[in-house]
Amino acid sequence: MSVQLAMPNCWRMESKPHKFCPGCGHGIVLKALGQAIDELGIQDRAVFGCDIGCSLLAWDFFNIDTIQTHHGRTNPVITGIKRANPNVIGVAYMGDGGGYAIGSQHLVNAAARNENITAIVVNNTQYGMTGGQMAPTTLPGQKTETSPYGRDVAKTGNPTLGPEMVSAITPDGAYVARGTVSNVKQLTKFIKNALENQMNGNGFSFVEALSTCPTNWRTNATDTWKFLEKEMSQYFTVGELKAPGSQNEEGQANG
């Protein structure tokens, strides 16, 4: 008996099952992205760029032209492509380290220029590929390999609020939202809105996706979900922060 797997059409069957760890949120974010691309019918125009870190494992994930770049450099590569060929729908996909640490200058300036690309940052509160070090998004008190006694905000600052920052520095026309892998329907909608914003030529579109990393969190299924739903969602508010044409930005509303 053949089983019809619920995969987006633009997923590449030959590279499934995917390369991410069991319980990793990347597969869910990429499913939301795949569904959004399917719904918008842009598989032929999309160019997917992935960063260094776990996101690089998506280099052959889709039946979509894909470039695996360097750590933090996916925004400029996709920017370069979009500037050279505006017909492309450019997606820059990265983790929180690539987006908010090593590539933060690129994120800030692409946002400030209102670059007409879509950036997706997967936030799992630490560096996954390199073995679980503290990231800009590590929660206060959270234990990682480089904050073994818990993140001390007095010494290392508070977790970066990416969408709030991008929202503050982008002009009208930009789209900014934060979704979570615990609400795939909403996340898919946010990513679809972001891609549509680029298709409409409105400017920068940005989605942060709260995600899971049981491997480095060292959590079982129950605790993984609990950390995502209770700890992360409390600090990182889910919802749309900015959308073109909306009179009152929805701000902190839980969408």
Add this chain to the structure above:
Amino acid sequence: MAEKVIQEEKRVFMTGNEVVAWGALAANAEIMYGYPITPQNEIMHYWTRLAPKNEREFLQTEDELSAGFTTNGGVMAGRRAFTATAGPGNTLMQEPISMAEAMRLPTVTIVQQRGGPSTATVIYSQQEVTLTTLGGNGEGLRVVYSTATHQELFDYTIKAFNTAWKYRFPTFVLADGYQAKMRESLVMYDPASKGIEMFPTEPFVGKEGTPGVDREPGHFRNTYNVEEELYDVLQEHFADYNKMTPEVAEYKEIGSKESKVVVIAHGVVARGAKAAVEDLRAEGFNVGFFRPVTLRPLAVPELREVANNADKILVVESANGQMDRLLKEAIYGCSAEMLSLFKPGVGITAEEIEARVREIV
């Protein structure tokens, strides 16, 4: 593309940076990505004035990392894309260039050398030879043209695009602040009028058709799971590079294969070296001149012939032996004695070179 930028040959008198902008236009370069750093700024200044009139694009990025990576993106979109940098900017540029090396991206980078290490001086030096030929975490799979005149800046800017797109190795035009800032005459021309065809470009991504339906998707990566996988890829790149080398390696010389003393210099210093050698030869001295035009790859067989025939080789450069190290690797085991005149970060006159040759001849 709009009508030809240069309709007929035109004698002009301009700065080197302006020459580069015109050369890139003549080569049908379509987009420049750049970040300000002295002494290459005027390339951007001229490009931004010329580009809109000629349907070309420009993006000023947030730093050289971004300038390099957007250039990588530009060529992957199938455009003749280029950038320009110098000194500390060239240091940052090495990261995107290493990606270009790994993925065989036909980027063109103009380097107007300045003094180093660090911020140092802003006008003149030949101290970016090591960085430009062998920088990044890689094996130096790139082509580097070292120009000496404004005519060459024009000629090799055009040629760099063809070399890059034909062989798919990142390609550099390596000049310096003197060449960038001084005015000199040259003849500008439409490449087609000289029989130069621009090698066609091709997109890596964003081709016609739906990937997975009408065609295979382009999946481009620079990371590998196992050592053997990388090893195999690199062997292919080395083979391509070695096959290309005799076709791209260039040099200029005067009596280098039959002289007992040969002066080797590159770039603008080679002008002084050539003048010195010509003077000495007129006086009857048995002195030759050799100038590598490509610093990477070098014209190794010709250099070895020179180094096996001459008794002494005098290497002259405005660096503390950066080209000298490349030469010594190329001529390892040859019989000539290696002597030097190194003046890192400062100019070297024909008179100084002539005086040094008189000491050793």
